[in-house]
Amino acid sequence: MNDAALLKAIIENAIDGIITISNRGLIESINPSACNLFGFSPEEVIGKNISMLMPSPDRERHDGYLERYQRTGERRIIGIGREVSGLRKDGTQFPFRLAVSEVILSDRVIYAGFINDLTREKEAEERIRNHAAQLEELVEERTLSLRKTVRALQEAKEEVSLSLEKEKELNQLKSRFVSMASHEFRTPLSSVQLSASLIEKYAVQEDHRNISKHVNKIKNAVGNLTTILNDFLSLERLEAGRVEPTFSNFDLVKLSEEITEEMQLITKQNQNIIYEHTGLTSMVRLDQNLLKNCIINLIANAIKYSGENTFIEFNTEVTSEKYIITVKDNGIGIPAADQKHLFQPFFRAHNTGNIPGTGLGLNIVRRYAGLMHGEVDFESTINKGTKFTISFLIDDEKTNYSYN
Known part of the structure; x- marks a missing residue:
């Protein structure tokens, strides 16, 4: 196999798309991979301006790019690894990495474009971005949920602390009540008992002055007990919510x-x-x-x-x-x-x-x-x-x- 046949075989079987254009931007050759990428047959594109494979605004600007390059002539490589968009026959676009090399032949100059399809790579990147966004959303939800849980735990802790404090206060109130009640009830009851005994004694002696004195003591003691019981009753009614004002x-x-x-x-x-x-x-x-x-x-x-x-x-x-x-x-x-x-x-x-x-x-x-x-x-x-x-x-x- 001669060199020309070898080169043709390499181009025809290349995984990446390869397109050559003239110095006027007309397509001279396109390999099968490029045809598959753009959805055109060779007959549909050869002889046509390369801009037909470009979406706007590159379609309108391409000839200007090529003319400016030819006028300056400073580089042999127009672009290596530049990401651009291609326009398929069905009107859809796809991303690819484009490298364009200037090829000097004996009688003219042509430009070879090497096209590496980035569709799968971009789709993978998009999936990664979506997955990252989902993960961020999930992390945010979990963080929010965790905050709510922490807040609920804190509230529960506060409620428990409050309940314990209330229980402590209740126990203190009970202790105060027992202490107060034992003292306040014992004193007037003792007074009643003593005065009743003395009344009995003075009644025998017909000592009316002392009888009257101790009857008053009994009255006062009973009055104190009545006040205590009334206070307890009022508190019980208040605690039970049974006191409603009538204006x-x-x-x-x-x-x-x-x-x-x-x-x-x-x-x-x-x-x-x-x-x-x-x-x-x-x-x-x-x-x-x-x-x-x-x-x-x-x-x-x-x-x-x-x-x-x-x-x-x-x-x-x-x-x-x-x-x-x-x-x-x-x-x-x-x-x-x-x-x-x-x-x-x-x-x-x-x-x-x-x-x-x-x-x-x-x-x-x-x-x-x-x-x-x-x-x-x-x-x-x-x-x-x-x-x-x-x-x-x-x-x-x-x-x-x-x-x-």
């Missing part, structure tokens, strides 16, 4: 005067409750029973924690914006360290000593006031007294009287 219009001054008269009966020796009202009207819209409970509780505390020969100031005020109730005493006061715990159930300040009490009253006052959309505040100085204030913002839509 109605009523005369605050009339109610306050009745409470003052009632509470004056249980004051200590020479203790006096001084009541005053400020405002152009005395009509309010609240739950009368809940408010009465709050005021009685505050005045009872003022009586209990103040000494003999003292004044208890009880004031009410009705403005265009608020209802305000204040109770001020000159008693033992509340230690600064205890003030932040004052409204906790079963809590009693450390300076109360043997003064009876459940530690529930102020908790009930605050919760009753809250049910009526009110707030409870206080000021206190140790050994100088305490001032409690209950305030309610007026809801004009629910108020059917004027202040004129």
